[in-house]
Amino acid sequence: MTTQVATEEKNYLQEGHTLASWLLTKDHKRIAVLYLISVSFFFLVGSIAAMMVRLELTSPRGVLMSNETYNKAFTAHGAVMIFFFLLVAIPAVFGNFLIPIMIGARDLAFPRLNLLSWYFYMAGGTMFLIAMMSGGVDAGWTFYTPLSSIYSNGQITLALVAAFVSGFSSIFTGVNFIATIHKMRAPGMTWWRLPLYVWSHYAASLIIILGTPVVAITLLLVVFERVAKIGIFSPELGGDPVLFQHMFWFYSHPAVYIMVLPGMAVISEVMACFSRNKVFGYKFVALSSLGIAALGFIVWGHHMFVSSQSMYQGIVFSFTSFLVAVPSAIKVFNWSLTMYKGSVWLASPMIYALGFIGLFTVGGLTGLYLASTGTDVHVTATYFVVAHFHYVMVGGTLLAFLAALHFWWPKMFGVLYPEAIAKWNALLVFIGFNLTFLPQFVVGYLGMPRRYHYYYFAPEFQVYHVMSTLGASALAISLITPAFYLTYSLFKGPKAPPNPWAAKGLEWEACASPPIKHNFHGVPVVVGDVYDYDAEAEERALRGLPPKETH
Amino acid sequence: MAISLNKMNQPQDVVYEQFEDLAQQQETYVIGMWAFLVTEVMFFGVMFMSYVVYRWKYQPYFYALHQELDWRIGGINTFILLLSSFSVALAVHFHQKKKKMQTLACLGFTNLCALAFLVIKMLFEYIPKWNHGHYPGPGFTWDNPNIPGNIAQLWYSLYFGTTGLHGLHVLIGIILFSVLMFMIAVDHPAITDYLPTEMLGLYWHFVDIVWIFLYPLYYLMPK
Amino acid sequence: MSEHASHAHDHSHHITPFFTLVKTLMLLAVLMVVTIAWAQIAPEALKGVPPAMASLINNLIAMGIAFVKAVAVIMIFMGVKYQSHVVKTYAALGFVWFLMMFIMFADYGTRHWESVRGWTPETKQMALPRADEPFEPGMPPRKDIHIPDQHH
Numbered sequence: 001m002t003t004q005v006a007t008e009e010k011n012y013l014q015e016g017h018t019l020a021s022w023l024l025t026k027d028h029k030r031i032a033v034l035y036l037i038s039v040s041f042f043f044l045v046g047s048i049a050a051m052m053v054r055l056e057l058t059s060p061r062g063v064l065m066s067n068e069t070y071n072k073a074f075t076a077h078g079a080v081m082i083f084f085f086l087l088v089a090i091p092a093v094f095g096n097f098l099i100p101i102m103i104g105a106r107d108l109a110f111p112r113l114n115l116l117s118w119y120f121y122m123a124g125g126t127m128f129l130i131a132m133m134s135g136g137v138d139a140g141w142t143f144y145t146p147l148s149s150i151y152s153n154g155q156i157t158l159a160l161v162a163a164f165v166s167g168f169s170s171i172f173t174g175v176n177f178i179a180t181i182h183k184m185r186a187p188g189m190t191w192w193r194l195p196l197y198v199w200s201h202y203a204a205s206l207i208i209i210l211g212t213p214v215v216a217i218t219l220l221l222v223v224f225e226r227v228a229k230i231g232i233f234s235p236e237l238g239g240d241p242v243l244f245q246h247m248f249w250f251y252s253h254p255a256v257y258i259m260v261l262p263g264m265a266v267i268s269e270v271m272a273c274f275s276r277n278k279v280f281g282y283k284f285v286a287l288s289s290l291g292i293a294a295l296g297f298i299v300w301g302h303h304m305f306v307s308s309q310s311m312y313q314g315i316v317f318s319f320t321s322f323l324v325a326v327p328s329a330i331k332v333f334n335w336s337l338t339m340y341k342g343s344v345w346l347a348s349p350m351i352y353a354l355g356f357i358g359l360f361t362v363g364g365l366t367g368l369y370l371a372s373t374g375t376d377v378h379v380t381a382t383y384f385v386v387a388h389f390h391y392v393m394v395g396g397t398l399l400a401f402l403a404a405l406h407f408w409w410p411k412m413f414g415v416l417y418p419e420a421i422a423k424w425n426a427l428l429v430f431i432g433f434n435l436t437f438l439p440q441f442v443v444g445y446l447g448m449p450r451r452y453h454y455y456y457f458a459p460e461f462q463v464y465h466v467m468s469t470l471g472a473s474a475l476a477i478s479l480i481t482p483a484f485y486l487t488y489s490l491f492k493g494p495k496a497p498p499n500p501w502a503a504k505g506l507e508w509e510a511c512a513s514p515p516i517k518h519n520f521h522g523v524p525v526v527v528g529d530v531y532d533y534d535a536e537a538e539e540r541a542l543r544g545l546p547p548k549e550t551h
Numbered sequence: 552m553a554i555s556l557n558k559m560n561q562p563q564d565v566v567y568e569q570f571e572d573l574a575q576q577q578e579t580y581v582i583g584m585w586a587f588l589v590t591e592v593m594f595f596g597v598m599f600m601s602y603v604v605y606r607w608k609y610q611p612y613f614y615a616l617h618q619e620l621d622w623r624i625g626g627i628n629t630f631i632l633l634l635s636s637f638s639v640a641l642a643v644h645f646h647q648k649k650k651k652m653q654t655l656a657c658l659g660f661t662n663l664c665a666l667a668f669l670v671i672k673m674l675f676e677y678i679p680k681w682n683h684g685h686y687p688g689p690g691f692t693w694d695n696p697n698i699p700g701n702i703a704q705l706w707y708s709l710y711f712g713t714t715g716l717h718g719l720h721v722l723i724g725i726i727l728f729s730v731l732m733f734m735i736a737v738d739h740p741a742i743t744d745y746l747p748t749e750m751l752g753l754y755w756h757f758v759d760i761v762w763i764f765l766y767p768l769y770y771l772m773p774k
Numbered sequence: 775m776s777e778h779a780s781h782a783h784d785h786s787h788h789i790t791p792f793f794t795l796v797k798t799l800m801l802l803a804v805l806m807v808v809t810i811a812w813a814q815i816a817p818e819a820l821k822g823v824p825p826a827m828a829s830l831i832n833n834l835i836a837m838g839i840a841f842v843k844a845v846a847v848i849m850i851f852m853g854v855k856y857q858s859h860v861v862k863t864y865a866a867l868g869f870v871w872f873l874m875m876f877i878m879f880a881d882y883g884t885r886h887w888e889s890v891r892g893w894t895p896e897t898k899q900m901a902l903p904r905a906d907e908p909f910e911p912g913m914p915p916r917k918d919i920h921i922p923d924q925h926h
C-alpha cells in the first residue's frame with residue numbers, strides 16, 4: 001500500500017458548499033454525513049421519550065402521566081430508537097463512509113440508490129414524527145395484533161407506513177453494500193484480506209435483504225386490516241393473531257443482528273488497532289458473522305414462548321437460541337485474545353470497545369436465561385427482558401457507535417477532538433449505563449412488569465427505579481457531552497494527520513483526512529494481509545530498544 | 552438531431568465513474584438487481600405463507616372456496632403473462648443487438664400484455680366479485696351455508712391481498728416500461744446500454760414467476 | 775478493478791439466441807397446459823384415492839410443474855444460466871430462504887398436542903381462537919361439515 005497524500009487537493013467536504021450540493025450529492029461520504037446528522041436527531045427524539053418513561057417510573061403511583069400517555073411514550077422511545085437509530089446508525093453512517101474506502105473503491109455501486117435510501121429514511125422518519133405528534137401511537141414497537149389492528153386508535157396506520165418506508169431505506173442500503181462488496185474490491189483485495197468490518201456489514205446486509213421485506217409486508221397487512229378490512233390476522237375471521245408474531249419475529253430477531261453485527265464490525269477494527277495486533281482467529285470471526293446471519297433466522301420463536309405458540313415448537317426454538325450464542329461467543333473470545341500479547345492503548349475508542357465486550361457479554365448471557373423456556377416463563381415481559389436487550393443494544397450497538405464516532409472522526413472531518421475529555425466521558429457512559437440497567441435485572445427478576453406506568457402493588461421497587469433514573473440522567477449527560485466537544489473540534493480542533501492512530505487499513509494508509517472526492521488517487525493495489533500490526537516492534541521502539549533480530 | 556427509429560442514437564457503453572470497465576458495471580447491476588429480487592421473493596413469501604397456513608387449517612372450506620375462481624380467466628391471464636415475459640426477454644435480446652425498432656416493439660407488446668392482464672382481472676374478477684359483495688369488510692355478503700362466512704372472508708382477504716399486491720407490481724411495471732420506452736424512443740442520454748431494459752426485464756420476469764405459483768394455488772389445485 | 779472483472783466479461787455480453795427464447799416459451803406453454811389439464815382430470819383420475827393422498831398428489835404435481843416453469847424463466851429468460859456463480863447463488867437465495875418460514879408449522883402442527891389440565895371441550899371452544907377453531911359460536915365441528923361435491 002502506498003501512501004500518497006496531496007495536501008493542496010480539495011477534500012470531499014470542500015467539493016461544494018451549497019445546500020443543494022449536500023442534498024443532491026451522490027458521494028457516499030457526504031451521504032454518510034447526512035445520515036450522521038439525521039440519526040443524531042432521531043436519537044435525541046428517542047432519548048427525550050426515554051427520559052419521560054424514566055421520570056414517570058420514579059414514583060410507584062404513576063403521577064406524571066396517564067397510562068395512555070405512558071404507552072405512547074414508551075412506544076415512541078422503542079420505535080424511534082429501533083427503526084430510526086439502531087437499525088440505521090452504524091451501517092448507514094460508518095458503513096456508507098467506510099466500506100468503499102476499505103475495499104479500495106471510489107464509491108458504492110449505486111450512488112443514486114444510496115441517496116434515495118436517505119430520502120426514504122427521512123420520509124419514514126418524518127411520517128413517524130407526525131404520527132407521534134398528531135395523536136401518538138400506543139401499541140409498542142412490536143405492533144402486536146389484534147391490539148394494533150382492531151383495538152388501538154391513534155396514528156397506528158401512519159406509524160406502520162413510516163416503518164414500511166424506512167424498511168425500504170434499509171433494503172436499498174443492503175442491496176448497495178452487497179453489490180459493492182462483491183464487485184468493487186480493489187485488485188488484491190481478496191475475501192480473506194477484507195477487514196472484518198466489511199465481513200460483518202456483508203452479513204448484516206444479507207439479513208437486511210432476507211428479513212426486512214418480511215416485516216415490511218407484515219406491517220402493511222396490518223395497515224390493510226385497519227384501512228380495508230383485509231383481515232389476515234383477524235381472529236374474527238378465523239385468522240390467527242399469532243401468525244403476525246411469527247412473521248414479525250421472523251424479521252425482528254434477525255433484526256437484532258442487523259443492529260449488532262455492524263457494531264461488532266466496529267469493535268473488530270478498534271480492538272486490532274488499539275491492541276496493535278492481528279485479530280485473533282480472523283477467519284473464525286469472519287465466518288461467525290455469516291453464522292450469526294444464518295442461525296439468527298431460526299430462533300424467532302423464543303419471543304413467543306408464552307404467546308400460545310406450541311410448547312413443542314418452544315423447545316425447538318429454545319435449543320436453536322442456545323446455538324446462536326455460539327458465534328457471538330466466538331467473537332467475544334477472539335476479541336479478548338486479540339489483546340493477549342498485544343500492546344493495549346487505552347484511547348477513547350478502545351474504552352468504548354472494552355465496554356462493548358463486557359456489556360455485550362452480560363446481555364448475551366442473560367439472553368440465554370431468557371432462551372431457557374423454564375426461566376423465561378417467569379421473567380418474560382418483565383424488566384429483566386428490558387435489561388437484557390438494553391445490555392445488547394445500548395451496551396452493544398450504541399457503544400460501538402460511539403467507538404466508531406471517536407475512532408473515525410479524524411478521518412471523516414480531518415480534525416482531532418480533546419482526547420482527555422473523551423476518555424473520561426467514555427468512562428461516564430459505562431458507569432451511567434450500568435447504573436441505569438443493572439437495577440432493572442433485579443427489579444425485573446423480582447417481578448416488575450414491563451410497559452406498566454405504575455407499581456403501587458410493590459412500592460419496594462421504587463429504590464431500583466430511582467437508581468435507574470439517576471443512571472439514565474448520568475447517561476444522558478455523557479451522551480450530550482460528545483455532541484459538544486465533537487462539534488467544537490470541527491471548528492477549533494487541531495488538524496488531523498492522515499493516520500493519527502497509526503492504524504492499518506486502506507482508509508488510514510492510502511487516503512487523506514478527510515478523503516478526497518474519489519477517495520484515492522488511482523486504484524490502490526493491496527498486497528499485504530489485513531491488520532498486519534507488529535506489537536512487539538512498536539513496543540521496542542517505544543522503549544528505545546533496537547529492533548528484534550530476525551534469523 | 553432528428554430521431555431515427557432504426558438506430559440507437561444515445562451515447563453508447565458509458566462507464567459510470569465508480570466503475571473500472573463496462574463488464575464490471577454490468578455484473579454489478581445484475582447482482583444488485585438480484586439482491587433486490589431476493590427481497591421481493593421474501594415479500595411475496597409472507598403472502599404465500601399466510602395462504603399455506605390457513606389453507607392447511609381450513610382445508611375443506613378452502614377447497615370449496617376455490618370454486619369461486621374461474622380457472623379459464625386465470626389461465627388466459629397466465630398465458631398473457633408468459634407471452635409478456637417472452638417479449639421482454641426478446642426486448643433485451645434486441646437491445647443487446649442495438650436494434651431500436653424491435654426493442655421498442657417488444658417492450659410495447661409487453662406493456663400491452665400487462666395492460667390486458669389488469670383489464671381482464673378487473674372486468675372478469677374484481678368487479679363482479681365486488682358487485683356480489685364478496686369483498687372483506689362489514690359489507691361482506693355470503694349466502695353459501697356450507698362455508699362459514701368468516702372463513703370465506705379470510706379467504707377473500709388472502710385472495711385480494713395477494714393478487715392485489717401482484718397487480719400493484721404489474722401496474723408499477725407498466726409505468727416503468729412506459730418511461731423506458733419513451734426514453735429509448737427519444738434517444739435519452741441516460742440510456743447508454745441495454746442494462747435498463749435488462750433490469751426492468753428481470754423485475755418483470757419476477758412478476759411472472761409470482762403468478763406462476765399463484766395461479767395453481769388459487770385457481771387450480773383443489774379441483 | 776475487481777478480480778472477477780476479466781472473466782465476467784464473457785458472461786455479461788451473452789446474447790440469448792432467439793430460438794432458445796422461443797423454445798423456452800413453448801416449454802412454458804406446454805407446462806401450463808399440462809398443469810391445467812391435470813387439474814381438470816384429477817377428480818376423475820384420483821377417484822378411489824383417499825382424500826389426503828389425493829391432495830398430496832395434486833399439490834406435488836401443481837407445485838412441481840410451477841417449480842420447473844420458474845426455473846425455466848430464471849435460467850433462460852432471466853439469463854441466470856449465463857451468469858456468474860454469485861448471481862446464481864442470489865437467484866436461489868430468496869427461494870431457499872422462504873422455505874425457512876415453514877418452521878412455523880412446528881407450531882401449527884403441534885399446538886393441540888398440549889393437554890391443558892381442566893379444559894373441557896367447552897372451555898376449549900371458549901378459549902381464544904386458534905387458527906383451527908373457527909370463531910363463530912355454535913358452528914359444527916369441522917369434520918362433520920358437508921363439502922359440496924366437487925366431482926360433479
Ligand code: HEM
Nearest residue numbers: 256260302303321325364367368370371380381389392393
Ligand atoms: C446470545 C444471543 C441472544 C439470545 C439467546 C437472546 C434471547 C432473547 C430472548 C429469549 C428474548 C425474549 C424474552 C422475552 O420476551 O421473554 C429476547 C428479547 C430481546 N432481545 Fe435478545 N437474545 C440474544 C441477543 C440479543 C441481541 C444481540 C440483541 C440486540 C442487539 C437482542 C435484543 C433483544 C430485544 C430487543 C428483545 C426484546 C424484544 C421485545 O419483546 O420487545 N438480543 N432475547
Ligand SMILES: [Cu+2]
Nearest residue numbers: 253300302303
Ligand atoms: Cu430474539
